[in-house]
Amino acid sequence: MSFFDFNPDHTDWCARNHLCGTAGEHRSDSIRVDLRAVGGAAYGAASLVRVRDADGREYAEIRARVALAPVEPYARRQLHTLLSGLRDLVTRATVAGRPAPRSRRRAA
Known part of the structure; x- marks a missing residue:
């Protein structure tokens, strides 16, 4: 084949x-x-x-x-933490893919 x-x-x-x-x-x-x-x-x-x-x-x-906790309020708190952390992770990864800002040095 x-x-x-x-x-x-x-x-x-x-x-x-x-x-x-x-x-x-x-x-x-x-x-x-x-x-x-x-x-x-x-x-x-x-x-x-x-x-x-x-x-x-x-x-x-x-x-x-x-792995989620077997007790519902704790499992929900874990899910909230996951989503918040994922949002922060995606934002940081996106910013890391951009050029670094130019430094602004003042003339002496």
């Missing part, structure tokens, strides 16, 4: 597998992080994939799994 590449212009970081197909996307291999406590209990996991869409726009796709 031969393989026909519907999307031949792969990037250097593209995984060149079935995830990169007819939609015109290029996707990297997943980078996964497991978060565990000192005793070995799982707190959660996260993965990140770099993606270039058919229009040439690149973005990061993040998936996370976090």
